[in-house]
Amino acid sequence: MATNTINNIEEVKEIFNRHLTEQKMRKTPERYAILEEIYSRNDHFDAEALYIHMKTKNYRVSRATVYNTLDLLVTCDLVKKHQFGDNLAKYEKSLGYRQHDHLICNDCGKIVEFCDPRVQQIKNMMGDLLNFKVTSHSLNLYGNCAGACEKTK
Amino acid sequence: MATNTINNIEEVKEIFNRHLTEQKMRKTPERYAILEEIYSRNDHFDAEALYIHMKTKNYRVSRATVYNTLDLLVTCDLVKKHQFGDNLAKYEKSLGYRQHDHLICNDCGKIVEFCDPRVQQIKNMMGDLLNFKVTSHSLNLYGNCAGACEKTK
DNA sequence: ATACCTGCAAAAGCTTTGCACAAGG
DNA sequence: CCTTGTGCAAAGCTTTTGCAGGTAT
Secondary structure (H helix, E strand, C coil): CCCCCCCHHHHHHHHHHHHHHHHHCCCCHHHHHHHHHHHHCCCEEEEHHHHHHHHHHHCCCCCCHHHHHHHHHHHCCCCEEEEECCCEEEEECCCCCCCEEEEEEEECEEEEECHHHHHHHHHHHHHHHHCCEEEEEEEEEEEEECCCCCCCC | CCCCCCCEEEEEEEHHHHHHCCCCCCCCCHHHHHHHHHHHCCCCCHHHHHHHHHHHHCCCCCHHHHHHHHHHHHCCCCCEECCCCCCEEEEECCCCCCCCCCCCCCCCCCCEEEEEHHHHHHHHHHHHCCCEEEEEEEEEEEEEECCCCCCCC
């Protein structure tokens, strides 16, 4: 199982739990099941893939709940939402992951993550310069993975 | 007329013209009309807004042609396509504009452009490091325009 | 008990596609 | 002429919404 990440699932659930309490929202089994499913993955997935995967595991859940819960998890910073060029939102778990950005292969769709401190510098400087309070960002580099790209898109 | 930009419209048409010739594509009046319409704007617009605006000017054109032509213009680098967080493609003319990125206000939707040479440095370094040939990128900073934001969204 | 949440299906919104007709080369 | 491009409408896809029934608190 792919849950050997920096934070174990119990810790994540606890954070979610606290958020739900603070916001006076209900602790439904669906919400925890979706959280668990997301944290068992290590990829960038879309809402439909998550939905299908839960169905496959015989977990009865609706698309509406998947979308609602994804929004909720994005709000409390346990999940990050991305747009990689197409009109399809992709998600990934975010807790315990260093802030990072993405390099996307135009041919095979492969996604590689990277960190660069200059991104933070740009955010700080541009915020000051243009009088914006910058709260988040999205940086995607597009190209192709030289050589070993198999167009498995 | 808002065509007092760095490159005049004739120059742009000439570039488009050359591209169409090279690609053995037809020089239809619709294509030039759409190009002209785009270059008369200085904002970030979506396909529907462009379509509506052409209709308003009594230019008979279809959505299909608008989408086709936008794709075509993106291909030949006369137009840039963006995704600012939502699932709605936004476009802007690109010729003669320094490469730039965007700062988007979450409250009022205002878009401010900026340039930072560090973006190019990041592209170069990450391409080398991860063995990718980086051909393009998208960097958006999200936040809010301190003070004077009127939530006119 | 009573909001809130869920499931289901329909609707909405952007974009693509199919087909018949038009027109560029 | 022949093939590409266009208009129109329908279909496709992702995401949102409305409503009736369920359930956490």
